Amino acid sequence: MTRHFLRDDDLTPAEQATVLDRAAELKADHFARRPLEGPRAVALIFDKPTLRTQLSFTVGVAELGGHPMVVDGNLAQIGSRESIADVTRVIERQVAAIVWRTYEQSRIDEMAANSGVPVVNALTDDFHPCQILADLLTIREHKGELAGLTMTYVGDGANNMAHSYLLGGATAGMQVRIGAPATHQPRADILQRASEIAGQTGGAVLVTDDPVAAVLDADVVITDTWVSMGQEAEAGDRKGDESPFTKFAVDSALVGHAAQDAIVMHCLPAYRGFEISGEVIDGPQSVVWDEAENRLHAQKAILSFLLES
Numbered sequence: 001m002t003r004h005f006l007r008d009d010d011l012t013p014a015e016q017a018t019v020l021d022r023a024a025e026l027k028a029d030h031f032a033r034r035p036l037e038g039p040r041a042v043a044l045i046f047d048k049p050t051l052r053t054q055l056s057f058t059v060g061v062a063e064l065g066g067h068p069m070v071v072d073g074n075l076a077q078i079g080s081r082e083s084i085a086d087v088t089r090v091i092e093r094q095v096a097a098i099v100w101r102t103y104e105q106s107r108i109d110e111m112a113a114n115s116g117v118p119v120v121n122a123l124t125d126d127f128h129p130c131q132i133l134a135d136l137l138t139i140r141e142h143k144g145e146l147a148g149l150t151m152t153y154v155g156d157g158a159n160n161m162a163h164s165y166l167l168g169g170a171t172a173g174m175q176v177r178i179g180a181p182a183t184h185q186p187r188a189d190i191l192q193r194a195s196e197i198a199g200q201t202g203g204a205v206l207v208t209d210d211p212v213a214a215v216l217d218a219d220v221v222i223t224d225t226w227v228s229m230g231q232e233a234e235a236g237d238r239k240g241d242e243s244p245f246t247k248f249a250v251d252s253a254l255v256g257h258a259a260q261d262a263i264v265m266h267c268l269p270a271y272r273g274f275e276i277s278g279e280v281i282d283g284p285q286s287v288v289w290d291e292a293e294n295r296l297h298a299q300k301a302i303l304s305f306l307l308e309s
Contacts, residue, residue: 003309004112004119005302006105008129008167009193013201015305016136016171023137023294023301026063033300035307036066040096042303044122047073047102052268053122053130056295057099064300069095079107088114097303118306120299126187128160131267132168133298138291139220142263147173147202152218152258154179154211154248155275157186161224161267166194166205173201179214180207181244211248218258222265223250223275251277255285263287 004010011019025032036042042061046054054070061068078087084107091098092115100108101122112119121129136146143149153165157180166186169176176194178186185207194205208214215221226245248254255264264276264285272278281288 002116002118003306004115005129005306006108006112006119006121007127008132008164009171009197010129011171013171013173013197016133016168019133019298019301019305020137020140022305023133023297024140026300026304027137027294027297030063033304034065035304036061036064036096039065039067041067041069041094043069043071043091043095043098045071045073045076045078045098045100045102046122047078047100048123050101050122052292052295053101056299057122060296060300060303063296064304066096073100073102078102084110085114087111091115092117096307099303118303120302120306124160126160126190127164127167128267129164129168130295130299130302131161132164133302134294135165135222135265135267135291136168136172137294137298138265138287139263141290141294142287143219148175149219150175150177150217150259151220151222152177152179152215153222153224154214154250154254155223155245156180156184156226157207158184159224161222162186163190165222166190167197170194170197170201170203170205173198173203175204176206177214177218178205178207179211179248180209181248182209183244211254212257215254215258218262220263220265221250221255221258223248224267225269225271226275245275249275249277250280252279252283255280265291268292 058068088111097118099120099122105124105126151169151174157178
């Protein structure tokens with residue numbers, strides 16, 4: 001049976017730990033595993049703007065011994081010019097795996113349902129699981145074991161990052177807190193699923209509209225842009241003086257309520273002066289650049305895990 005990575009809970013707690021161990025191994029020796037030797041091709045399809053995702057997957061596939069075949073989703077017009085099922089049947093016969101950065105989760109779910117090779121979610125509107133693997137790797141590097149740590153995400157609780165932190169953090173046995181306006185809360189079904197996972201791993205999940213309560217004594221403080229891709233028309237409301245997100249900005253005052261040795265993360269791109277202050281993202285508690293690099297190692301790990309499963 002072909003394994004896919006479409007959302008964070010596609011990995012069991014034990015599998016997630018294995019992937020993170022493998023990511024650390026590949027960071028120490030970039031060429032320790034070569035499952036794509038040949039080279040075998042991996043299709044990298046991008047419907048949305050990208051920098052870190054295209055960079056890290058392109059380099060990662062090459063370091064795994066393969067050939068990264070980048071496909072411009074705007075030219076391919078998957079799902080409009082041709083059906084997702086038909087496109088998948090064409091691609092799967094020529095590649096070892098498919099990586100897709102797209103819009104609705106239903107699109108990548110349909111691709112996986114029609115693919116005989118692994119499909120990896122490189123971001124959808126609902127989830128960003130590769131980013132969370134990179135973030136968990138970064139937290140492990142700076143804090144040691146993940147289980148029992150308190151990881152707080154503040155900002156838009158209804159976006160893909162909040163959803164993935166809930167699922168991925170609960171899978172790791174972490175205490176996951178989401179601080180977000182009452183108008184921008186995580187989806188109920190995802191929160192319920194994260195609670196179920198946390199009940200099995202010893203973790204916990206909490207959602208609050210109080211930013212101070214969210215970050216109080218937290219080991220990790222994380223944020224993301226308040227205007228995700230596809231929400232550009234709402235930028236005025238999300239960044240204006242009356243924005244419900246303003247009190248969730250990660251500045252020195254808010255970080256001061258976290259643990260003294262807390263680390264700060266942001267998946268980028270960052271907008272200094274909005275969701276995070278310049279003095280925090282460029283300050284001593286920031287591990288943002290380690291986090292960005294770790295996309296490479298985490299994605300190589302999940303690709304090799306799926307290919308060798």
